[in-house]
Amino acid sequence: MTRLAATRTGASARATAALLATLALALTGCGAQGTSPEKSDAEASSRIVTEPEAGAFPVAVDHAFGTFELDEAPERVVTIGWGSEDISAALGVVPIAVPESWAGDDDGLVPWFRDTVETAGAPLPETLNDIGIGEIDFEQILALKPDAIIAPFSGITDTQYERLEEIAPTLAYPEKPWSLDWQDHAELMGEALGRPALAKQLVADTRAAVEAQGAEHPEFKDATFVYSTAVSEGSTDVGFYAPSTSLIGIIEDLGLTLSPQVVDRAKQFADEIYFGVSLEKVDEIEADVFLGVVNNQDEVDYALAQPHFASWQPIANDHAVWLTDRQVSQAVAAPSVLSVPWVLDEFVPELAEALAR
Structure with a gap:
């Protein structure tokens, strides 16, 4: 009987190195579209590790409750649900707030996410308040002043979506809650955050690692x-x-x-x-x-x-x-x-x- 308890060796470092290599290519190989001066500040800019790809905005992404629309690249992103914080950070947009993980450290963050954020030199995000299973602290999110809320792998309801949409453009799941596979999840967020080519490359790199194993x-x-x-x-x-x-x-x-x-x-x-x-x-x-x-x-x-x-x-x-x-x-x-x-x-x-x- 195997009891799998993690003892990190070189796996995390190799994963981070591979990610940074892809991000470096994105920084040098993708045409950049700058963010508007009035939206930029030192704190927000420090969370943007890669610039959006040329022509990526405006963007419109259909989902179960409507359409996620942005005229320009978001800088203050809040993620809800599972895994979206990982993808956002991997795409070079470090969220300002993320769910507290049941597997997280004292800050509620899992190591692969923390490693990526710290390696990028970006500030760690705030964790969202846990006020009950399936519940959302709307006041906390409102106070964060996000310009995008990302929840494609979550269980948000139509009522919750309507309240979130009043705060900022919100991306819900395409059809059903908790139903995206990891590849589609990444590529959907790549489109929404203006980095579709980078998302496809990250998926290809990850799939290659799995296939090799x-x-x-x-x-x-x-x-x-x-x-x-x-x-x-x-x-x-x-x-x-x-x-x-x-x-x-x-x-x-x-x-x-x-x-x-x-x-x-x-x-x-x-x-x-x-x-x-x-x-x-x-x-x-x-x-x-x-x-x-x-x-x-x-x-x-x-x-x-x-x-x-x-x-x-x-x-x-x-x-x-x-x-x-x-x-x-x-x-x-x-x-x-x-x-x-x-x-x-x-x-x-x-x-x-x-x-x-």
């Missing part, structure tokens, strides 16, 4: 997997993530295939990103490897103490990767052009080891 493990192409929350205390179900979730995509990009039984059962739950299977029926789900997201070792021990779960094929065969480290879990669960390079060198060997046992 997958090519080193041809056994992945013959393996099926499940992504699960295991068994929480007091529950009689095993939780599984559906094919529509972004965290499935990065594992499939490595060459593995989501369990066909998970795919079939997910159809019963329409647009749900997560569903449960009773412990008594968990053996109906076939998989070569189990990926389990947990908060700590106590949750692993609790799951393994459940007889039906412990006798389930991937668990009984010790083909399990337990993501006990929150930062690793976040990097895999919310893949981005920053988090994926950061986590690959840690995650892929553990996955291969679990399959080989």
Whole structure:
């Protein structure tokens, strides 16, 4: 049984170096369109690492609630949801405020994001107040005076969107909440922030890194997997993530295939990103490897103490990767052009080891 807890070696440094190389090319290779003098100040300018591409503005991007429109490049960006702060920073627009990550440090920031911001020499953003699941502190955002609010991978409602749109132009998800894959997420934000070519390059670089790791493990192409929350205390179900979730995509990009039984059962739950299977029926789900997201070792021990779960094929065969480290879990669960390079060198060997046992 593998308990994946991050010990950062050179992975973060290599990811940052690759990102900076791409950003350097963007600075020298893209035509720049300056921001208006009346909007610029020292603080805002220090957050702009790359200039927008020539002809990128004005921009209009359709989404589920309307159209995101900007006449000129934003300098004060607030991000809502998962992963958008990563993409914004990677595109050279460091946000003024971001969600506080459940896997973050004392400032609520994950290391791949902090590394990118600090390497760029930009100020760290403020974190948004956590006032309840799904709730937004509109007063805090209003006080920040953003000129763009970016929330394409989030669960904002139409009512919340209308309030945010009163504060600043707001980019919501294209169709459904929490439904963008990491590539589309990056390219959508590249268009909205006026750096579409840079976004495509970052996606290509990240995809190449994933494919290179997958090519080193041809056994992945013959393996099926499940992504699960295991068994929480007091529950009689095993939780599984559906094919529509972004965290499935990065594992499939490595060459593995989501369990066909998970795919079939997910159809019963329409647009749900997560569903449960009773412990008594968990053996109906076939998989070569189990990926389990947990908060700590106590949750692993609790799951393994459940007889039906412990006798389930991937668990009984010790083909399990337990993501006990929150930062690793976040990097895999919310893949981005920053988090994926950061986590690959840690995650892929553990996955291969679990399959080989």
